[in-house]
Each structure stands twice: as C-alpha cells, then as structure tokens.
Amino acid sequence: xxxxKRIIPCLDVENGRVVKGVQFVDIRDAxxxxxxxKRYDEQGADEITFLDITATHEGRDTMVHTVERMAxxxxxxxxVGGGIRTCDDIRTMLNAGADKVSINSAAVFNPEFVKEAAxxxxxxxxxxxxxxxxxxxxxxxxxWEIFTHGGRKPTGIDxxxxxxxxxxxxxxxxxxxxxxxxxxxxxxxLEVTRAISEAVNVPIIASGGVGNLDHLVEGCIEGKADAVLxxxxxxxxxxxxxxxxxxxxxxxxxxxx
Amino acid sequence: xxSVAVIDYGMGNLHSVAKALESVEPGVEVRVTxxxxxxxxxxxxxxxxxxxxxxCVAEMLRLGVDKEVTEAIESGKPFxxxxxxxxALMKHSEENGGVECLSQFDGNVKxxxxxxxxxxxxxxxxxxxxxxxxxxxxxPLWADIADGSRFxxxxxxxxxxxxxxxxxxxxxxxxQFDVALARGNAFAVQFHPEKSSxxxxxxxxNFLNWDGKI
Numbered sequence: 001x002x003x004x005k006r007i008i009p010c011l012d013v014e015n016g017r018v019v020k021g022v023q024f025v026d027i028r029d030a031x032x033x034x035x036x037x038k039r040y041d042e043q044g045a046d047e048i049t050f051l052d053i054t055a056t057h058e059g060r061d062t063m064v065h066t067v068e069r070m071a072x073x074x075x076x077x078x079x080v081g082g083g084i085r086t087c088d089d090i091r092t093m094l095n096a097g098a099d100k101v102s103i104n105s106a107a108v109f110n111p112e113f114v115k116e117a118a119x120x121x122x123x124x125x126x127x128x129x130x131x132x133x134x135x136x137x138x139x140x141x142x143x144w145e146i147f148t149h150g151g152r153k154p155t156g157i158d159x160x161x162x163x164x165x166x167x168x169x170x171x172x173x174x175x176x177x178x179x180x181x182x183x184x185x186x187x188x189x190l191e192v193t194r195a196i197s198e199a200v201n202v203p204i205i206a207s208g209g210v211g212n213l214d215h216l217v218e219g220c221i222e223g224k225a226d227a228v229l230x231x232x233x234x235x236x237x238x239x240x241x242x243x244x245x246x247x248x249x250x251x252x253x254x255x256x257x
Numbered sequence: 258x259x260s261v262a263v264i265d266y267g268m269g270n271l272h273s274v275a276k277a278l279e280s281v282e283p284g285v286e287v288r289v290t291x292x293x294x295x296x297x298x299x300x301x302x303x304x305x306x307x308x309x310x311x312x313c314v315a316e317m318l319r320l321g322v323d324k325e326v327t328e329a330i331e332s333g334k335p336f337x338x339x340x341x342x343x344x345a346l347m348k349h350s351e352e353n354g355g356v357e358c359l360s361q362f363d364g365n366v367k368x369x370x371x372x373x374x375x376x377x378x379x380x381x382x383x384x385x386x387x388x389x390x391x392x393x394x395x396x397p398l399w400a401d402i403a404d405g406s407r408f409x410x411x412x413x414x415x416x417x418x419x420x421x422x423x424x425x426x427x428x429x430x431x432x433q434f435d436v437a438l439a440r441g442n443a444f445a446v447q448f449h450p451e452k453s454s455x456x457x458x459x460x461x462x463n464f465l466n467w468d469g470k471i
Binding site: 003004005041068075124125172201226 | 269270272276279280307308309379381383387407429452453457
C-alpha cells in the first residue's frame with residue numbers, strides 16, 4: 001500500500017479550445033477541453049492541467065467558463081495555469097472550480113506574490129511552475145537556470161535554489177519543465193528533476209519531453225518525481241493512460257488502476 | 258425532492274462538492290449556506306473544509322457553525338465531514354500552534370512530520386494524491402466501493418481517533434492513520450470524495466441515499 005504516482009495529461013487551451021487538437025480513436029472532434037478531460041478521467045487520469053495560452057481578455061473569460069463546465073462534469077483535481085498574475089486571478093479560477101493554480105513568470109517577477117497567494121488561499125492550491133535549462137558546460141558541475149518567456153530569457157537564477165525559495169514562500173507543489181527536453185521527446189531532464197525533488201519536501205511534477213512510456217518510468221524512478229505530466233503522447237493516441245499506467249506498474253511503480 | 262446543506266463558512270470553494278452532489282443525484286437541492294435555518298431544515302448536512310484549521314474553526318465559531326453541526330448530528334440526519342471538515346470534528350489539532358476543535362469525536366489531529374519515511378524513502382508532506390483506503394467493517398457509505406479503492410488526498414495533518422471502534426477506514430503513508438470515522442448518523446472522511454472520480458462519486462451517492470442508520 002502506498003501513495004500512487006500521478007499521471008497528469010496537460011491541455012493547451014486557447015479561446016476555449018484545445019490547441020493542436022487531441023485525437024481519440026472513437027471521437028472525431030476533440031477540441032473541447034471539457035470533453036477531452038472527461039475522456040481522460042474515464043481512462044484513469046489522476047489529474048488534469050489546463051494551460052491557458054490565450055492572450056486576450058475575452059479569451060480569459062472563455063477560460064473561466066471552460067473551468068466552470070469542467071468542474072461540474074469531471075471530478076478529479078484540476079490545475080489551471082497560464083496568465084495567473086494576481087490574487088484576483090487566483091480567486092476567479094478557484095471560484096470557477098479549479099483546485100490549484102500554477103504560477104509561472106509572475107513568481108519570477110515578484111516572488112512575494114507566491115507568499116501572498118499561499119497565505120490567502122493555502123499552499124495546497126499553489127503550484128509554482130519552473131522552466132529550467134541546463135547552463136553548465138560539459139565537464140562542469142551541473143547547474144540549471146530559470147528561464148522565462150517560453151524559455152527564451154535567462155534570469156541568472158539557480159533552479160534548485162529557486163525551487164527551495166518557492167517552497168519556503170508557500171508553494172505546495174512544483175511543476176518542473178526541463179526546457180532542453182521540451183518538445184524534443186528525449187524524456188525529462190532526470191538530473192534536474194531529481195536534484196529539485198531531493199531539495200524540497202513538496203511534490204514535484206515532471207514535465208517536458210515525454211516521447212514514450214519509459215520516459216514516465218524514468219521520471220518517477222530516476223527523477224524521483226511524484227507525478228508525471230505529458231501532453232502529446234496522450235493527445236495523439238500514441239499511448240493511452242491505461243497503457244501508461246500498466247507500463248509503470250510493470251516497472252514497479254505504484255499507480256491507481 | 259431531498260435537500261442537502263453544504264455548510265459555507267467562507268473558506269474556499271464549495272463549487273466542486275455541490276456539483277458532484279448534483280451530478281450523482283440530478284434534482285437534489287444543494288444549499289451552499291451558513292444560514293442556521295437553511296441548515297436545520299435540510300435533510301442532510303455536509304461540513305466541507307480546506308485550508309488552515311485555525312482560520313476554519315475561527316470562522317465556524319464566528320458564524321455559529323459549531324452549533325449547526327451539533328444540532329445536525331444530534332438530530333439524527335445524515336451528516337458528512339470532508340477533509341478539514343473531518344479534522345474540525347476532533348477535539349484538538351496541533352496545526353497553527355494548537356487549536357481546540359469541535360469535539361464531536363474524541364481524538365487529535367497531528368502533523369505528519371518533516372522526516373516521514375517508508376523503507377528508507379523520504380515521503381513528501383503534504384500527503385497529496387491517490388491512496389488506498391482500507392475499510393474497517395461494513396457501512397452504508399462504503400456500499401459498492403471496493404475495499405482498498407484509491408481516493409484523492411491533500412493534507413499535512415492526520416486524524417488519530419481515541420475510540421478505535423469509531424474508525425471506519427484507514428490509510429497508510431509512512432504510518433497508519435484514520436481517514437474515515439463513523440458514529441451513528443455522522444460520517445467523516447479525510448479524502449476528497451468530490452475529487453475522487455468514480456469511487457468518490459459513489460460515496461457521495463451512498464450518502465444521499467443513506468437514512469443515517471447503520
């Protein structure tokens with residue numbers, strides 16, 4: 001008996017629709033995030049993450065409605081990220097039915113925001129998203145830095161120290177995206193995942209670069225992640241959630257079946 | 258049509274609990290309220306909870322929720338405490354430097370500790386995610402839920418009940434702790450049934466079908 005490692009499908013949402021689309025064998029239009037989330041719940045996903053990539057105000061209102069619809073139909077935890085900058089943003093999403101919000105660049109620009117948010121809403125609903133990229137050269141001691149603006153802007157901030165600081169300020173969970181890997185499908189950056197997981201006492205969600213089911217296993221075992229997040233391998237039907245869980249189980253990882 | 262009051266004492270979002278109830282029993286009247294009259298006249302009462310215990314209990318006392326809880330439990334109508342709503346029913350919690358709670362159940366709420374481990378592996382606190390619940394004995398609220406089913410948890414403090422005969426479910430995370438209590442018409446759970454997919458919805462359905470008798 002043990003706590004299960006979580007599998008979290010992540011949906012990029014723009015103007016209320018899933019971006020890039022999601023393909024299931026038996027449904028054609030998978031553009032509605034709520035329909036997709038429902039599918040994932042039925043398949044046994046442990047949580048859902050919506051990443052709002054909408055830039056406009058109208059689009060953000062649409063996101064609130066999407067979260068409301070989601071919360072009245074899908075009964076697993078929901079994290080909403082993207083554009084969370086103020087306590088009002090957080091309150092809006094929590095009231096709409098999100099269980100957690102994920103704060104990214106706003107934390108970098110104003111770390112105290114994390115403290116304010118955790119004090120007000122509780123650490124359990126504050127996820128801090130960290131985009132980390134390796135900056136040390138071959139042969140040097142490993143060092144990772146925080147990047148903003150989709151990985152384009154270095155900040156000079158050490159990723160491991162940053163994670164510790166975020167937890168000290170009240171982050172209840174860390175969503176760690178290893179940027180070198182993101183989209184490349186070579187798997188998570190296991191070294192930084194493990195370094196941060198060992199440095200803090202809150203759960204770590206590994207993200208970025210999942211291309212096959214072995215990557216999920218490595219993320220949990222070598223990366224010591226508490227949860228694994230993936231997008232495209234599930235969306236395009238390369239693998240289903242049950243396949244992923246079965247593969248993890250075979251490799252000795254505790255999962256919810 | 259039956260009604261259920263979800264007691265709202267201003268601590269966090271109760272949307273999920275309300276929606277989950279409506280989803281398992283379309284047409285059920287869900288009252289998200291702290292109004293004593295509305296709570297008293299409801300057929301069933303739920304005490305949810307999220308956040309820090311000191312703030313939760315302080316708000317409960319300020320709004321008279323403690324009396325509503327006592328009345329509901331004494332009336333014999335089905336009563337369900339969820340998460341901090343379960344912890345608040347205990348005598349005392351060590352959170353926030355120590356907080357006296359509502360004393361509906363004898364026992365305390367304790368911190369998991371910063372050095373929790375199992376088989377040499379360090380365990381993170383909060384206990385967050387899906388864990389297995391062992392049912393102790395039969396109870397109408399466990400109907401059609403397999404023993405050992407996983408439910409969604411998120412908490413750093415756990416309940417340790419004095420009267421072991423009132424413990425209806427336990428879980429293991431570094432140590433064994435109590436995650437379901439049952440006494441007459443009152444039931445309380447540490448996990449979030451409204452976030453626990455099929456197993457959780459079944460428990461809420463069982464609650465809405467329960468007459469409060471064991």
